[in-house]
Amino acid sequence: MGRVQDKVVLITGGGSGIGAASAKLLAKEGAQVIITGRTQEKLDNVKADNDQIHTIQQDVTKAEDWDRVITEIKEKYGHLDGLVNNAGITGPEEGSIEDLTDETFYQIIDTNIYSVYKGMQVAIPLMREAGKGSIVNISSTSGLVGTPDAAAYGASKFAVRGLTQSAALELVDDHIRVNSVHPGVVETEIRLFEEVVETTPMKRVGKAEEIAYLVLYLISDESTFSTGAAFTADGGYTAK
Template identity: 50%
Template sequence: MGRVDSKVVIVTGAGNGIGASSAHLLAREGAKVVVTDIDEAAGTRVAEDIGDNAIFVKQDVASEADWANVVQRAEESFGPVAGLVNNAGIVGPNDVALADLRDEDFQKVLQVNVYSVFKGMQSVLGSMKENGGGSIVNVSSTSGLVGSVNVTSYVTTKFAVRGITKAAALEFAEHGVRVNSVHPGGIRTNIEVFDAVKAATPLGRIAEPEEVSNLILYLISDEASFSTGSEFVVDGGFTAQ
């Protein structure tokens, strides 16, 4: 038996990196996976690699209509949603001081990194109630725990993900829906592979996406049945310093 047998799980930003790794792992452990990404080619490839236990739905996570479509497609294809991995995100402008950050760039990162998490949780709640409960994993960052220079929009949004996770966990508990945040450090993905982070990490290396998706699998599974509103850090000791 798999650890998430027959659970219907939506994974956003699943065309690559942590999202792709999580989609594959969840499917191997028995889940029915809805792979979403704004990159149609990448998302389709992941769903096709998984096979019959996955479908791909193109999604702009900052679109309310797209969220409604994703949940509808999940229910039509597999049944009520049991899990959501809010993984999609962008860094935004790098090496830009707060004083020089343009409004439009700041707003874009807010839409992709925060609004998407809010709308995703709001959109799946009804389906999870029908399912009899569920688990939501919001992917934040170590930048949601400590500050970083010249990435103001990213730090702002990742702290917001941490906060909205706790608020939702308290509100959704009565419905048997757990909500937790995951905080990766330096991960070998298309978003962040920073030499400075590697050098500052006590374990002395960048992590592989699978080292985060293993934790995500645990949180989606019933093994984490008493964990909600919590922060799970995967950073090689970076924030312990």
């Protein structure tokens, strides 16, 4: 038996990086995993010939896409045990707050925080029907400490942490746990902050698989006393 045997888990942004690594690991440990993303080709590459992984094309900034995804899951599985809100962007180079455009700001906010809020909102009823559930919201070390020239990104990731804690308190009586994960720089990221790597005590970037094992723990029943918590995996960056 795997660590998440027969659990039904939805992972957004599952076509690459942390989402893809988490999907493969959870499937290996027995879960039925649904991955979503904008590009079907990327989703298909992650799925390959794995019958435990299923794909649905989705734009996480669209409410109608969320409704469609949840409807498909309910019709096929009848319940949902886990949600990993992983989809996120760093956006184009932000520059200073003075140089940040409204277009860039809202693009980042819509993807990084609206999608987390909306994902939880539509997933909670399915989890409540199952009697329990686990939600993992992928944030960042930029949701714990400030990052220069990344005001919108930092604001969105701090918001993920706050939303996580509020939801955790609201859902505790429903036995639905909500936690956030705060990775440092991971090798699959679109934009690599070299200065962050240089000041990371471990002096390296993380691997997507290293974050995936933390996601696995939080989705599994091994973490049933953890809710409202912020878990870091950052090579010691925020411990300084």
